[in-house]
Amino acid sequence: MNAIELRNLTKIYPQFTVNNVSLDVKRGYITGLIGPNGVGKSTLIKMMLGMVRPDTGSIKILGCDMPRQEIDIKQRVGIVSDDCFYYEDVSIRDMKRIIAPFYKKWNEQKFNSYLEQFELSPKKKIGQLSKGMKIKFALAVALSHEAELLIMDEPTSGLDPVFRRELLDLLAEMMQDERNTIIFSTHITTDLDRIADYISFVNRGQLVFSEAKDEVLDRYAIVKGDRQLLDSDIRKKFTGVRETAFGFEGLVENRHEAEQLFGNYAVFEKASLEDIIYYNAKGGRAHA
Numbered sequence: 001m002n003a004i005e006l007r008n009l010t011k012i013y014p015q016f017t018v019n020n021v022s023l024d025v026k027r028g029y030i031t032g033l034i035g036p037n038g039v040g041k042s043t044l045i046k047m048m049l050g051m052v053r054p055d056t057g058s059i060k061i062l063g064c065d066m067p068r069q070e071i072d073i074k075q076r077v078g079i080v081s082d083d084c085f086y087y088e089d090v091s092i093r094d095m096k097r098i099i100a101p102f103y104k105k106w107n108e109q110k111f112n113s114y115l116e117q118f119e120l121s122p123k124k125k126i127g128q129l130s131k132g133m134k135i136k137f138a139l140a141v142a143l144s145h146e147a148e149l150l151i152m153d154e155p156t157s158g159l160d161p162v163f164r165r166e167l168l169d170l171l172a173e174m175m176q177d178e179r180n181t182i183i184f185s186t187h188i189t190t191d192l193d194r195i196a197d198y199i200s201f202v203n204r205g206q207l208v209f210s211e212a213k214d215e216v217l218d219r220y221a222i223v224k225g226d227r228q229l230l231d232s233d234i235r236k237k238f239t240g241v242r243e244t245a246f247g248f249e250g251l252v253e254n255r256h257e258a259e260q261l262f263g264n265y266a267v268f269e270k271a272s273l274e275d276i277i278y279y280n281a282k283g284g285r286a287h288a
């Protein structure tokens with residue numbers, strides 16, 4: 001079953017379009033939403049959360065229609081984003097008093113223990129929280145109302161390495177209940193190496209792929225070889241190529257096909273998620 005189903009979503013901004021994105025996020029798994037800056041990841045997440053209305057297309061979250069069943073959906077979804085919706089002038093304690101009654105399954109004890117674990121003083125005003133502290137607060141809220149689905153926009157980007165690991169542990173803990181689902185966008189691909197099951201890759205407003213992380217890492221490869229191997233037909237086989245005085249290095253989408261093409265004339269290495277983002281972002285423009 002899918003926790004999220006996006007169908008043919010399009011959002012047109014004056015200088016940018018999310019173009020006909022269809023995406024299934026599998027229930028019971030962690031999906032990483034990756035892509036270069038400004039390709040539409042936050043816009044997609046905001047559409048899932050009803051914060052941005054698509055021009056066309058449909059959105060189902062936990063089997064419910066967004067926006068028609070937005071209130072039911074929000075009961076079951078935890079949101080972590082650094083441009084969260086909280087009042088700056090209000091303390092953590094008072095903000096909690098505003099938020100908690102909205103949730104049918106609010107767990108006060110859990111919330112207090114997260115505040116303690118995250119070293120957040122209830123007296124501190126939201127406006128005085130650092131970016132990382134705001135994320136911790138949003139996470140404490142999200143984890144205290146028994147959310148089945150956690151949707152997070154760059155949750156790890158403002159966090160120090162110690163809390164980043166703690167966060168990943170918390171997410172792993174949440175996934176012990178196999179009905180739970182997490183999707184988060186990130187630039188920190190090492191976080192995904194650690195915990196993601198699926199990767200959804202967005203580039204220039206379009207979904208490039210959404211598949212199991214292990215399959216992605218098996219399918220793509222970095223190829224290195226002598227520049228003489230490159231002609232215009234061969235270049236087309238690469239998602240992107242970097243050329244140096246000594247040779248070339250490029251990303252191919254189909255390792256098997258490239259191995260048949262180059263045989264022993266090239267060297268093949270495993271591509272990382274970072275390689276996949278880099279070469280897709282640069283495309284044919286990737287030169288050293």
Ligand SMILES: Nc1ncnc2c1ncn2[C@@H]1O[C@H](COP(=O)(O)OP(=O)(O)OP(=O)(O)O)[C@@H](O)[C@H]1O
Nearest residue numbers: 013014015016035036037038039040041042043044
């Ligand atoms: N409200 C808006 N009005 C007009 N353009 C917008 C609006 N929101 C986003 N955009 C544009 O849409 C594009 C995609 O932005 P978005 O924030 O979705 O990208 P992103 O992939 O999340 O980027 P990053 O990784 O840098 O956070 C950008 O060019 C941005 O300027």
